[in-house]
Amino acid sequence: MKHLAIRENADYHLSRFPKTAHSSADYEKFIRTCFSVLRPPKVTLAERLKKSPKIRFKLD
Amino acid sequence: MSAFFEAIHTAFNEAGIKPILVGGWAINLLGHARNTMDFDLMILETDVEKLHSYLEKAGFQLLFKNPELFAKYSYSHEKIFELDILFTDKTTYERLKSDSSEIKVGKIDCLLPSPMSIIAMKLHSIKNNFENRFPKDFPDIIALSDIHGIDMSSEPFKKHCLKFGNKKIYDLILNTRSLK
Numbered sequence: 001m002k003h004l005a006i007r008e009n010a011d012y013h014l015s016r017f018p019k020t021a022h023s024s025a026d027y028e029k030f031i032r033t034c035f036s037v038l039r040p041p042k043v044t045l046a047e048r049l050k051k052s053p054k055i056r057f058k059l060d
Numbered sequence: 061m062s063a064f065f066e067a068i069h070t071a072f073n074e075a076g077i078k079p080i081l082v083g084g085w086a087i088n089l090l091g092h093a094r095n096t097m098d099f100d101l102m103i104l105e106t107d108v109e110k111l112h113s114y115l116e117k118a119g120f121q122l123l124f125k126n127p128e129l130f131a132k133y134s135y136s137h138e139k140i141f142e143l144d145i146l147f148t149d150k151t152t153y154e155r156l157k158s159d160s161s162e163i164k165v166g167k168i169d170c171l172l173p174s175p176m177s178i179i180a181m182k183l184h185s186i187k188n189n190f191e192n193r194f195p196k197d198f199p200d201i202i203a204l205s206d207i208h209g210i211d212m213s214s215e216p217f218k219k220h221c222l223k224f225g226n227k228k229i230y231d232l233i234l235n236t237r238s239l240k
Contacts, residue, residue: 045123045132051196053129053146054188057181059155 010035064138065166068099071114072168077107080156081163081170082146086178089163092203101170102146104153111145175208176220183225198229202236212237 010032072079080103081089084096103111108131112122120133120143133143148156160171173181182197205212212233221230 050192056129057184059152
């Protein structure tokens with residue numbers, strides 16, 4: 001889903017900024033490349049669960 | 061993000077459950093700015109099944125559940141954040157509640173434990189999962205102690221560390237303090 005957020009940011013950027021400096025296709029390719037390298041590494045559920053509790057916390 | 065919190069509010073409000081805020085959000089609200097992608101809430105183990113049905117109704121999907129410890133949910137409309145529900149017994153819940161303050165996160169009514177209670181949880185996490193928890197939890201302990209004026213060289217703090225953590229963690233805390 002983080003990937004989708006980044007893609008949405010590229011779409012948002014492309015929808016707002018003028019395309020005068022480049023051809024439309026080149027501009028879009030450039031922007032999408034910029035956003036793609038910003039993508040965070042995909043963290044699997046198994047990786048995320050490594051940080052989860054192993055023994056229940058108790059106050060007694 | 062607001063829809064995520066709105067949905068949590070709806071589920072807890074309809075279930076009539078008041079959660080204890082733990083994890084990164086509790087650290088933030090106790091004064092130490094810290095990044096987190098999870099929203100961690102602790103509830104009574106007897107409320108787990110009831111809450112599950114309200115969370116599903118509000119748009120959450122169960123990603124993982126350890127019946128003894130916790131459940132992890134994603135929200136169907138905003139999957140960037142995850143909701144972690146930690147289970148606890150009545151004694152622990154009541155003791156945490158007794159030194160908590162009432163707060164709201166968005167519209168969610170929560171109990172915010174005292175700094176010493178959160179430090180106890182952090183010590184417990186490090187003790188039982190050193191490799192994965194130390195990098196996040198150790199700086200939290202140091203920061204919370206500094207912010208709240210907790211004397212880490214005091215005997216009560218040492219007892220707290222040895223009760224919920226162990227000597228290795230306590231020695232690391234003392235070593236960190238000696239660097240100051």
